[in-house]
Amino acid sequence: AVFDRIEAVEGKIGAFITRTKEHALERARAVDGQIRNGGKISPLSGIPVAVKDNICTCGIPTTAGSRMLSGFVPPYSATVVKKLDAAGAVLVGKTNMDEFAMGSSTENSAFFITRNPWDTERVPGGSSGGSAAAVAAGEAVLALGSDTGGSIRQPASFCGVVGMKPTYGAVSRFGLIAFASSLDQIGPLARDVTDCALMLNAICGHDPMDSTSARFDAPDYTAFLVNDVRGLKIGVPEEYMAEGIEPGVRQAVEEAMKLFESLGALVEYTTLPHTEYALPTYYLIAPAEASSNLARYDGVRYGRRAAEAEDVIDMFMKTRSQGFGSEVKRRIMLGTYALSAGYYDAYYLKALKVRTLIKEDFDRAFEKYDLLLSPVSPTTAFRIGEKTGDPIQMYLSDICTISVNLAGIPGISVPCGFSGGMPVGLQLMGRPFDEGLLLRAAYTFE
């Protein structure tokens, strides 16, 4: 049924870089065979999943949306892919994304754009736009995305699906093509909160292959799917509801606040005073880490190598000039500058200090509140091409999501209404490893 659906709508949506029908049918038959032979049926047995194309899949091309990696076939699978496999899930394809996950609209893919299933003149969000669009259009039942500054939550919000960025360290990053290693997390995109919990159950947990993976006792997240928010203390950071928010988005979020109140939660405005520094902090740290992580694409180790070069240095330069798109080059230049001798203290080191202040804002807020609530994005899905000419406008649209990554805390996007016919996502943010509580509160909207 999913492949019929892909056949019918993929021409309009463009969610997949690679489709894996043959592989999927073979896998589905194998899972079916195991079950017929008395094997255990897991909640994900036979479930069609799509995986963002920056997550390595053994034997299946993985491009990170970049010409630099076109033709790259990983010799191993990411831990999350192995875990999904072990749970019986079936990979139906690799999804489109902004190149190396740099972007908020999937327009920075080196290959093609993805369209929002609700209105194909609009972007699906990004960078996990292919994963969000695939789930929203019924081209997959579940999908994996990665979130460095909002790349799961914002496309989930734009496409009217549920998306979660887990606590830093809760899900293994082994096999995720690195963008900014101290911010990247893999997480689920799903049609509803229940599916999100089921996928989180399958992918989370400690992994010795990832040195930043946390040791913690992961609960059964489906145990939190109860309709009960009585007594929860929910703070709404006023900085996230400031001017610049589309009126329809504000209204949908205010209605969500009233709904929580009517169900017995305490909801009040609070403050995260360093929010105004979040964007500059993120746009120093993320490019700095990216410039270092992307140094490995030199034409020697993987993927593309420029054909005609005079010597090794010329080969490096031609490979990188031809292989990277303009947003990636912009980030490499920003990051290299921020890390260079003489500027390191003024930019990178300063950004790390401000990052601590931002984290402390959250620590203080969570002394008083169980959860924080905000819009995911100041607007609904914008028009294709609307922001491509102005990178600053594109960066500003990340204002509500990036602090969560800087602080390492979990965040979920859950559909809470519509503005001008387009879905609006509500963001709930929690204490580290409190994904269960996020799911419990988000379940209110199921």
Ligand code: GLN
């Ligand atoms: N939009 C942000 C950026 O361009 C976040 C991307 C992400 O989370 N991968 O960096």
